[in-house]
Amino acid sequence: MREASCKFSGTSDYKKTTTFFLNLRLSLPLFYSSPAGFTEGVGVLPDDRLNAAVGGTVMFTTTLSPSEKPFSSVNWSFNVSTTIIIFVINAENIIGPEYEDRITFFPSTVSLELRSLTLDDTGEYGVNAVHDGTILNGRTTLVIHEKVSSVLVNSSSTDLVEFSGSVSLSCSASGSSLSFLWFNGSSEVTASDRVQLTDGGSSLTIINVTRFDQGPFRCRVSNPVSTVTSDPVNLSISYGPENINLILSPPQEYFAVGSDISLTCSVGSRPPAQFKWFLNGDQLPDIGSELRLMNVNMSNSGNYSCQASNNKTLRSQTSEPSAITVLEEISGSSVKPSPNLPVEGISVSLTCEAIGSAFTRNWMKNNSELTPTDNMILSDNNRVLTFNSVNRKDNGEYFCNISNPVNSEGAKYIMTINYGPEKVQLKGPNEINFKSTLKLTCSAESTPSARFSWFFNGTVKLTNSVEYVREEVELSDSGNYTCQAWNNITERNSSSVVHELTVTGTSSGLSAGAIAGIVIACFVLVAAAAGGGYFFYKKKYVGSRWTFF
Template sequence: MALIAFSLLLLLSVKSGFSAGEKVLPDGPLDVLLGKDLTINLLRPTGKDDIITWNYKGSTSIGTVRPGAVTITDQYKGRASINVTDGSLTLKSIKSEDSGDYNVVIIGLTTTIPAEVKIRVLEPVSDVMIKSDLPEAIEYNSTVVLTCTSKGSILSFTWTNDSKSIPSDDKRFTVQSSVIKLTITGVQRYDLVGPIVCTAANPLQKESSAKFNLTTYYGPEAVTIKASSQGKYVPSNSDFNLTCSASSKPAATFTWFHNAEQIEASGPVLTLKVIEEKGFGHTMGNYRCVAKNDKTQRKVPSTNVEFSVMVSETISKSLNHRNSILIAGNSSANLTCQAVRGNVTDRVWLKDGKPLSPDSHVKFSSDSTSIYIDVLKKEDNGDYYTCEASNEVTGKSTKSLPLSVTVKVKLKKIDEGLSDGAIAGIVIGCLVAVGAAIALFFYCRGKIPVSSPY
């Protein structure tokens, strides 16, 4: 019956010349939180003789204002009131079932004006939470899906990372289901440090979740190895060590290698004491560390550090040649320089105090531990050959050796009848002729045969 009456009022309003452009109620929907009060105001003044009727969904009467009196139906008594002055409707402690269309009809002396507005009762926003499908993430490997849950109605969601909005780029960051879900593909270490916050909102209020972050494991990377001192030779029993570092979460563990062989040691520092105890360092070799992340299962090696361990004592050398008697024109000499104690990293040969270089007459071994003099000459007699042996730890040590070259001379045949004095005179003459060389004489059958001269 009320619906028929409202329809008749609409018809009367048309006949009475009501303009459709004249606004009576605000634009809807009008939102109100569950349990709150709502007042619907009229946008046009009413006359003192106007009759104002409010209905719910066009069929349920709420109340009527007549000149000097207000009537509220039993269903709305205690919950609704109509202002007798301006005709506004107030609903108290709104319930969910109060959502819907509200109609008003203003009946004047010459006009009848109907109007309608929609009311939405919103459940308050509460219990906003972020949940992750993974308890932890591995950088570049994991795809993380965050879900924002909340109580409330007519909700929208926004995501922020450290107060900055997280946009959906449809590549790494994807927003799904009206922003309830945030998907991060190929997660990186800073993506979830946050704090990540989800904010749920309706047209009247908003509420944010607790700050959220998710541990993302990464590394190792930037693996570096550092020696406590520079140089390719390290004094034995010194406080030398190698230190390995890496960027990694969790902290990396380290293994150590000498060339391709693993050293039984762990930790970021490898001391020289351990190196020597494990039997390494006697020869030049490469040392490196390998960092491992137990979460990511990644292993990354460092660069190599090359060095050898030196015995920290002064070099003591022996310098000798293999031939006991050196004959000019027939003999060659092999001089060897060896360390009795200490390590030698460099050898320099000198002849009579001047640097000696290899040539067609003098040849050097590949490591310069020995020199070979091919076919000695009488000019080689008396030369001093010096070996300077050194290392970076104890400096250098020198040792010299004079070279004695024997010259064979040939004398003319001497009659057996020559006196001893005559023979002595000839020998003195030979010594003068060959200078400081040594003359060897051999007697055979009463004659003095001598080999061919040089």
């Protein structure tokens, strides 16, 4: 490859040389026509136009491949009439004066490089070449552009209110053949019912801005030879308050006296919202997004709400109320019976009491849930359990559990039904020997245990004990013994039970041994009479007594 160039010493030389080559053109019509013996080839330059920047370089590259056989002649021209370079093999190259030091010619492919471009270089470029008897030519257009620079975005306003404000952004830049693109963040801005692009895209207008229009906005300016993006422009879009939410911590409705409670108000707002707090509709002195209630008491109960306001949008929003109920913990629980003792057949009440805020009362009997029977009534929200007529089946342990949402406590009462006396029985012998020991026992069904009174023959009171005991009864102890039971709680007496007793035997002064001897003697006499019909006896004085035999 050989770089061809030609320099002129002055205007007269250029004119002389130009005249020479003009004459040469007349003698070499192959540059412009296809005389006999020559073949015309296809275009050797791309159809698309070329773009280049002022001060830059452009390469007119042909579609020809290097060949061992050189081109016999080449002519590059600008706008047809202006010669850039004329190349003839084995001859000096001719270069137009305005292209000296600006071009480089490549004979092997007849390509041309043009440097130090100016706007005046915009136009049509042509090449004619002869190679091995074939005329080759091509045409293309070169457009010179000024590079993009000084890209700047101006905004009509940067402080706006959502849904009630509009903004216009304008993009300015230096350069030629400029085109404009707008970006919001990384997304390209396109025209819509709210977005208008005017002035060839250099102006962007947004109607009824939203928070999503806050940017950053950038303007990208480009032409075929350069692209420049502006610095970001951010819009301040005020919005809200909206989506207000009141959060209660801990998240519950009921709290014990002395608890600490926190309420937090959250809201979407720009700039940050200002807050007011209300209890049952009355404004509290507290401000800020958090309300702290420390060591609460029952007066802190009520419906709390927060209100958020925005001094830019002049809008406000109030939360739904959050109910807080402060309760006294249940303590001092007890089950108290009615003043009268539980006596079978009468009405008895058990009252479940406690200090604190009682919500529910549940009764149990003997560790099982109480199932009221026909003689039971629960009243005053289960506070009072009434027995219309108690009976022995109502004996047992009664437990009352008092609860509210913060705690529970219970108390028990063991109820014993007092009854009787009834079914009195008197046990003892109906006949007893003279001088024997008499023991009579009286019993009765009764709670508490019955007490007894004893009577002899209906008038004489003997004792108040369960048993009546008499040592060595006399014949005079024969008679009717009466037992009567009574209950000092029920204040009831039983029917009297009469027991008849007979004392048998004799009341003589003989001793038991003497009586026994007499009885034996009688048996002997009876036996003797039965043996012989008579008996003999003798007596003699022995010492100081008589002896019979």
